[in-house]
Amino acid sequence: MGDIYILMLVALTVLAVIDLVVGVSNDAVNFLNSAIGSKAVSIRTLMIVASIGIFFGAVFSSGMMEVARKGIFVPSQFYFNEIMIIFMAVMITDVILLDLFNTLGMPTSTTVSIVFELLGAAVAMALIKIGGSDTETMANLGKYINSESALLIISGILLSVVIAFTVGAIVQYFTRLIFTFHYEKRMKYFGAIFGGLALTAITYFIFMKGLGGTPFYDDIKHLLVGNEFIIIGISFVFWLIVSQLFSILFKKNILVLVILVGTFGLALAFAGNDLVNFIGVPMAALHSYRAWSVSGIEATELSMGVLAQKVPTESLLLFIAGAIMVVTLWLSKKARSVTETEIGLARQGDGHEKFQPNFFSRLIVRGSVNISQAFKFIIPNSVVDKIDQQFQKPVVTLPKDKEYELPAFDMIRASVNLMVAGILISIATSFKLPLSTTYVTFMVAMGTSLADRAWDRESAVYRVAGVVNVILGWFSTAIIAFLASATFAYLIYLGGGIVIALSLILVGFLLVRGYLVHSRKLKEKNKKRYMKRAELITISGVIEESSGHISEVIKRVNKLYTSVVDDLASHDLNKLAKTEKHVKKLNKEVNELKEDVFYFIKSLDDASVKASRFYILVLGYLQDVTQSIEYISSSSFRHVNNHHKNLKKSQINDLKSINEKLKELFDQIEIDFSEKSFQDLSRILEEKQELLNHVSESIDNQIGRIRTEETSPKNTTLYFGILLETKDLISALMNLLQLYHEFYVLEKKKLGNN
Template sequence: MDNIYLILVFILFMLAISDLVVGVANDAVNFLNSAVGSKAASYRTILFIASIGIFLGATFSTGMMEVARNGIFNPQYFYFKEIMIIFIAVMITDVILLDAFNSLGLPTSTTVSLVSELMGAAVAVSIYKIATSNPHIIDNGIERLATIGDYINTAKSLGIITGILSSVVIAFTTGVIIQFIIRTIFTFNYEPKLKYMGSLLGGVAITTITYFLLIKGAKDAVFMSPEAKAWIKENSGLIIAYSIIAWTILLQILTWLFRINILKMVVLTGTFALAMAFAGNDLVNFIGVPIAGFSSYEIFSATPNADATTLLMTGMAADKSVTVPSYMLFIAGAVMVLTLWFSKKAKNVTKTELSLSRQNEGEERFGSSFLARNLVRSVLRLTNTAERVLPKRVYAFLASRFDGTEAEAKRKAQGHEAPHFDMLRATVNLVTSSMLIALATSHKLPLSTTYVTFMVAMGSSLADRSWGRESAVYRITGVLSVIGGWFFTAFSAFTGAFVFAMLINWLGWSAVIGLLALAIYFVYHTHVLNKRKQAREATVDSFEIEEVNGEILPEKIFDRCKVNVIDVLKGVSDLYHRSLTSFEDEDRRALKQITKEVAELNANTKQMRHNIYPTVRKLQEGSIDSGLFYVQVIDYLRESAHCLTYISTPCFEHLDNNHKVFMPEQFEDLNELKANISDFFEQTMAMIGQNNFKELDNLQHLQGQLMEHMRLLRKKQLKRIKKEKAGTRMSLLYLNILHETQNMLLHVGNLLKAQRDFVKFQS
């Protein structure tokens, strides 16, 4: 029987590896986004620097986490079997939960999820324990009836959760204030001011990061002796003062001699520091529970004739320091580094924060919400009031400090690609996050690294006026969605661990097998969904126009537009043919799949339409006519694809409701029309592909013949209705197909003429 617990410990460590993978995918956003968003270096260089920080942080960390052992529950009141149930339920829940959030691209807190899971599982085991055995607890020689309060460390749990949630408001507010001050001083055109103020800014920034690294990143490192830790704590003021002076002088000398980019150095240093601190401290969120489970098993194995159902885990409460074997830390560090390089879900989470904080406009990842709309209206009223109250000179001065037009023009002239935000804001993000985390850590206040870094980034983007009237409502909706997801994390983590622990209590260890199978299925399923999502995004990305030195060349527009048009027309022709064929075969499943493909095609054309504005805006002055034709082509293409929705969806709903399909003579007419439509599309695509529109008049004549043919088919159907040979639903669907087919042909015909003019202009 003892072997089963050894197997459970092994399962805990296997789950820990999976948890490391999904955890790093979630938390990579904390230390990557500032460098990636500001394009301080190439993506591979940023990953390399972060990898060094992660590996050092993981290797030098003690890997201990008392919250997993006795921070949430009192282990001395639980038996060994009950402790193992708690740990298994926690790890299975954590893997499922973090993987789900990663697939959705939403950053969440691994600390909050772990605390909530430990709480949920411990409460479930406590309730089951009280309900089944009604135990009494010996406390100072007095026997009393046990309650949940005896098992759960409620004070510490609530303190952790309260501290984490309060850090959200503090981080956002601090990010707004500091970014506003820094931007007011340096403006968007900050390069000239860096020549005489950059070394001081860099000195303060790197000092903050250094202090953060010492306080947060190295406080639990195995190479730090107790004397060194005490000296750092006692001499914090001197470290800060001397560090500012030393870094300021050093940076100024390096600037004079080598003309280094101070902000780039700060951003990359901050990336390293945050990565090291993440691995050194947040690593315990992933391996803390397995280590605690392993410690429990060691206590159980070392007790002669121990019974798992009667051995109380008093040793878990008494043992306050456990050293994790170095090989475990090495393996954990290696897993984290590999995940950072190869996890596509990490990039998915990173995209969410970058899309919400980017300076430039573009497609928004989130929609609009009632609360966001009202918040934007309130801020607009407040801004209008400030404009009336403040002296005009003061208001004009502040407005000029946040005007990025000159910096944007300079960037274009130099041929640089636009980053999501500049390195000045990236510096503020890293320094402010480091400062808040170090400050809280030095005062032993719990907080979430994810929450702090995300909210600082959102605060700085708000202060930088990234949330203009064109994007504010969508950005605020995104932030509210992420924050709502954080609360949902706590609730889901608590509920999931509670349910899983109860199931294991009721059904025994066989439930563990079922839950593990559920976790494997869930992770696999989200992996498949994520691959499909990436495939769709890759398809969408293929519709974007390539930039050359920050500009979109007219010939690039022409080449890409031609490819895009042909690809979409192929999809329209194919899906139209398959829709009518599947309807005739009464293949409901195939038609359902076709409706999904039609929706994806429409999403692609919608993305192409979203790219119209930035494309036309970046065209050279002499290419205005080219931009006009480009807009016309994309609009007609979008409408052509949109007609498919009103053909495939009604056909599917007709079959789904088990209505009668068309009569044989109706299908004969449609099949003839379908063949002619396919021929029309083939000639259209050949004409566009060859850039030869000499036969356009003949193709327009064919279009006219098809229109006349559809008019006759409608007339034929009306005669059937009059003779009561066709039902109402059947007739409405038949006429709808003819109507939408006619609209589709009209849009394709107009697209062809716009493409002809586009080609004529290019030549």
């Protein structure tokens, strides 16, 4: 019987390693974003500092394992076999859930996930025990669960979201009023004071939070507790002197040191305290197994009150865990995706928005605009003008091919992010209030973004939508973690080893699938051929950069049109649904290119007006093409989805005939544009009228059928719609070819004159 528990320990060990990888990939957002977004130091330097913080935080952590053992449930109320089921269910759920959020590129809380997974599995097992008892009822659930801890954690989540956002916004607003965006001069006079304050806050955070779980904390606790103000005073004087010397000796901005120390502090606290989220459960399982193996008592009879005792230090395991976390930090691509989400929402400049507006974001932005307008009536214009001057952003001029090097926000905001997050986490720790470091750091970053006016009228509705989506994701984390963990616990209780094996196979499948999905997204992102603004200063540049993209669009339209015709012929709803999905994706990509027109034109030289006009026309014709195929696809899907009659055989034959001619046209265009060979465009243009005439003949044939045999108005509507949109598609395509043909003739004349 013991063999099953050894296998469970092995499985838990493997899951712990995987959980470390997926957990670090998500929680890296907590300590990397401020430094990455501000570009205060090189990525290499930043990663080294964060790695040192993570490693020391992991190696010296020990006392933080209590939550996995007795923080959520009462261990003495469960037997060894039941505890192992709870732990297996928790780890399986945690790996799946965190990897899902990593694949989506969304930050979530590893603390909240592990807490609600423990709660869900423990509740499920408690209900099983109550159901099998003749004397217990639902009223006895409280003796199995630490309900006070659960309620305290939930309240901590709600409070941390609101408080972190509010405090971050207030501190950043007044910091910006003092230093402005042109802070270099003022930093010469007040930089040492600001650096002293910021570094003092971060140092206090490192001692009170980062070292709180270390094995030697009890040895120095008497020096820290009760002497907070003395520590703060000494730290401020020390860092004030260091800040001044740093600026004088190294001739560098003190904010660089603030950001580095702040990143180290957050990384140290993350590893030292959040490590429980990844290996706390497997370590508790190991200690449970050791206690059972020497007890001589049956697994179904040994109460696990031993878990309420002090956790022994496992130095080797902590060392290995720290090493895995550091390696993951350097190699994880998903960590970069999660980081990009927060930086994208916090960035000062414009760009492509990841999230689409929703009802809540529109409502919030509309209300904020109204409140802002109301304040303008109350506050004197002179004061408003003075405040606006403090928020005037500097105009940074860079070579056009270097614009991507601009930071997402400046070092003032990065320093405030780290300082405020550290202070809030330290205060919560001192009052023993549970919170999520992810929630605090994210909401502080969002608050400082709002105060810095990074969310203007152009971007606010998208950024707020992103924040709303992330917050909803947080609460869904708790619900999903609870339900999934409870379900796994119940299934493992029923099926034992077979269910565990199947669950591990499911974990492997989902991890591989998540990796493939994420890799595909990265490839698609890299494959997107957004016009390189710096190189598009002539029509030739536009031609060179856009031809391959046009070839790709035509290739996809060709395939999509054929799919619609074939799926209509077979009346296949599922295939039409898939085709419509691909059509919408194509249309979205072309729309994104059109949304980029403003930045493209703004980045060009004054002598590049013709290139701008050419580029706009190209995108306009491409959009016409994709809109036509979108209409054809959506109307066909809607027709079949509403269970209308099949198109008649004569109608299908006409569409297939048109499709064959279009396929020949599309194939030739795809080849010409992929090879950038435009000498054959004149021949294709000459066949334009023949194509349009063929479509017109099909329209005439349908008119004849209506007068003699056609009895379905829905079929007629669909058929005419497809034919008319096909005519529009051909016309837009021919206009695009005409544009490129004129360019080819013009270039040929230039060569002849030379």
